[in-house]
Amino acid sequence: MTNLIAITRKEAKAYFSTPSAYIVGAMFLVIIGVFFVFDVSKPFAEAGVRGLSDWASFFIVFLAPLITMKLLAEEQKLGTLELLLTAPVREWEVVLGKYLASFLMLLAIQSVTFYYVFIVYFFGNPDTGPVISAYLGLVLHGAAALAIGMLGSSLSGNQIVSAVVATAILLIFTFINRVSSLMDGAPAEFINALSFNPKLLDFSRGVIDLFHVVYFLSIVAIFLFLSIRSLETRRWR
Amino acid sequence: MIDAIDITKYYGDFPAITGLNFSVEQGEILGFLGPNGAGKSTAMKILTGFIPPSSGTAKIAGYDIVEQSLLARRHIGYLPETVPLYEDMGVSDYLSFMGQIRGMSSSQLKKRIDEVVELCRLEEYRNTIIGKLSKGYRQRVGISQAILHEPDVLVLDEPTIGIDPIQVVETRQLIKNLGEEHTLILSSHILPEVSMICDRVIIIHEGQIVAVDDPSNLGTNLSGIERVEIEVKGPNREILPALEELDGIQSIERIPVTGGAYHRYHITVDIGRDLRHDLAKVVVANGWELFKLQSLGMSLEEIFLRLTIEEEELPSPPGEAS
Numbered sequence: 001m002t003n004l005i006a007i008t009r010k011e012a013k014a015y016f017s018t019p020s021a022y023i024v025g026a027m028f029l030v031i032i033g034v035f036f037v038f039d040v041s042k043p044f045a046e047a048g049v050r051g052l053s054d055w056a057s058f059f060i061v062f063l064a065p066l067i068t069m070k071l072l073a074e075e076q077k078l079g080t081l082e083l084l085l086t087a088p089v090r091e092w093e094v095v096l097g098k099y100l101a102s103f104l105m106l107l108a109i110q111s112v113t114f115y116y117v118f119i120v121y122f123f124g125n126p127d128t129g130p131v132i133s134a135y136l137g138l139v140l141h142g143a144a145a146l147a148i149g150m151l152g153s154s155l156s157g158n159q160i161v162s163a164v165v166a167t168a169i170l171l172i173f174t175f176i177n178r179v180s181s182l183m184d185g186a187p188a189e190f191i192n193a194l195s196f197n198p199k200l201l202d203f204s205r206g207v208i209d210l211f212h213v214v215y216f217l218s219i220v221a222i223f224l225f226l227s228i229r230s231l232e233t234r235r236w237r
Numbered sequence: 238m239i240d241a242i243d244i245t246k247y248y249g250d251f252p253a254i255t256g257l258n259f260s261v262e263q264g265e266i267l268g269f270l271g272p273n274g275a276g277k278s279t280a281m282k283i284l285t286g287f288i289p290p291s292s293g294t295a296k297i298a299g300y301d302i303v304e305q306s307l308l309a310r311r312h313i314g315y316l317p318e319t320v321p322l323y324e325d326m327g328v329s330d331y332l333s334f335m336g337q338i339r340g341m342s343s344s345q346l347k348k349r350i351d352e353v354v355e356l357c358r359l360e361e362y363r364n365t366i367i368g369k370l371s372k373g374y375r376q377r378v379g380i381s382q383a384i385l386h387e388p389d390v391l392v393l394d395e396p397t398i399g400i401d402p403i404q405v406v407e408t409r410q411l412i413k414n415l416g417e418e419h420t421l422i423l424s425s426h427i428l429p430e431v432s433m434i435c436d437r438v439i440i441i442h443e444g445q446i447v448a449v450d451d452p453s454n455l456g457t458n459l460s461g462i463e464r465v466e467i468e469v470k471g472p473n474r475e476i477l478p479a480l481e482e483l484d485g486i487q488s489i490e491r492i493p494v495t496g497g498a499y500h501r502y503h504i505t506v507d508i509g510r511d512l513r514h515d516l517a518k519v520v521v522a523n524g525w526e527l528f529k530l531q532s533l534g535m536s537l538e539e540i541f542l543r544l545t546i547e548e549e550e551l552p553s554p555p556g557e558a559s
Contacts, residue, residue: 002340003338010326010334013330017325078323079319080321080323082321083315083321083335085286085287086286086287088311088339
């Protein structure tokens with residue numbers, strides 16, 4: 001447990017004290033801001049964060065791998081993994097500690113978007129329920145995306161490769177529901193059940209489905225487990 | 238304190254280490270000497286539990302490095318050859334992190350970081366970002382983290398590689414002092430370095446131990462062997478005695494050959510003597526047919542020639558140069 005805290009603290013400190021995380025975060029916020037402006041400038045725009053959360057969910061696919069790419073890839077490249085893993089530290093502590101730090105970073109970036117929520121409340125009278133569900137969706141989706149990013153980072157010593165692999169996996173999860181429209185019956189339902197998009201749509205509409213929550217948490221668990229295994233098998237290669 | 242039991246490591250089909258057996262007593266400084274690519278770093282990585290051996294095992298402070306990895310790792314301080322450090326951390330932040338993941342409490346850490354920083358003479362650089370330090374100072378940070386938690390066993394892989402000669406002298410003195418309190422394994426490809434620091438030396442070549450000796454004996458007691466392989470067609474009963482009669486031969490081993498019309502022998506000869514000429518003569522004089530005559534592998538002497546035997550000269554002090 002102390003190892004876990006030490007690793008999380010170290011990584012969180014690294015995020016908040018180096019410029020790269022700020023640059024990535026700022027870029028994300030600028031893009032979301034632009035789409036937010038478009039969304040609220042439409043004629044008869046509704047007072048809500050639906051447009052905002054839809055776009056934020058979409059860009060998390062690109063943001064999350066940029067946050068996680070260095071976590072394990074850099075350790076492999078610099079060779080610091082050798083010192084880390086010859087200390088009495090377990091692989092899961094390394095993976096989970098780093099994951100928690102990246103999650104804190106993502107929460108910090110996402111919390112800046114409260115600014116837009118404030119604007120919506122200031123100028124309009126939105127329904128609070130969908131705002132809460134939309135943010136729950138954002139956090140869960142972000143958590144899942146970071147776990148997938150973690151796996152990408154464990155697979156390669158090259159940060160670019162790590163980010164691209166993770167983005168590719170995320171895009172598949174995001175858009176696979178498009179394939180289901182070409183089929184019908186059980187396979188279509190199965191593919192729909194795998195995809196992020198229908199669930200995110202529900203969250204932004206104000207629907208909190210327990211199945212969706214469990215789904216995203218399972219994605220986190222599965223990909224963190226795969227990252228741990230990937231780290232363990234690195235030694236055997 | 239350290240027991241390596243029959244360690245073998247394959248990278249794919251390539252044997253990096255074969256049948257490594259040795260042990261290090263408490264308080265001993267053991268040198269691992271060998272040319273580049275001999276398998277030294279692989280051995281260090283296995284001893285510290287970073288990579289598992291293909292077969293065999295190692296025990297650190299009585300704990301099996303594979304089965305009881307976590308317990309074994311508690312007793313190890315390790316400095317890999319490349320000195321991997323987190324570039325964007327400050328020196329004391331880094332040391333404090335490395336201490337934490339080895340289970341040190343914050344009060345312990347505070348005291349110990351002061352001690353270690355003083356010992357490695359890093360006082361002025363406590364808050365410097367590691368990425369900005371020169372190679373020599375990075376090395377000191379690397380050594381600091383290895384000794385921070387006062388491990389029973391210290392494993393230092395080529396600790397003086399790539400730093401300037403004056404710092405090399407300081408680093409060696411530091412290591413020698415550390416050896417008074419720790420059991421220490423040190424790898425090097427520099428002969429004088431090992432003989433200066435170590436109590437005992439293992440010479441490793443192509444993944445095998447070729448000699449174990451006292452450093453003072455290393456130069457004089459080169460009781461190595463030179464081996465020749467010979468393949469001859471003729472009656473074995475006559476060949477063996479004829480070859481044995483030659484001057485300078487220590488032993489002859491007959492190697493079974495399947496499906497060949499000839500006999501194969503491995504002949505061990507006195508060091509420094511090349512008997513291939515005489516062997517050929519014997520074969521021809523008896524009317525047998527010679528198929529092959531080849532020197533086998535490197536002798537200890539040749540391995541020594543591949544080691545860095547002399548040190549680079551110290552640069553002349555500034556101002557003296559023309």
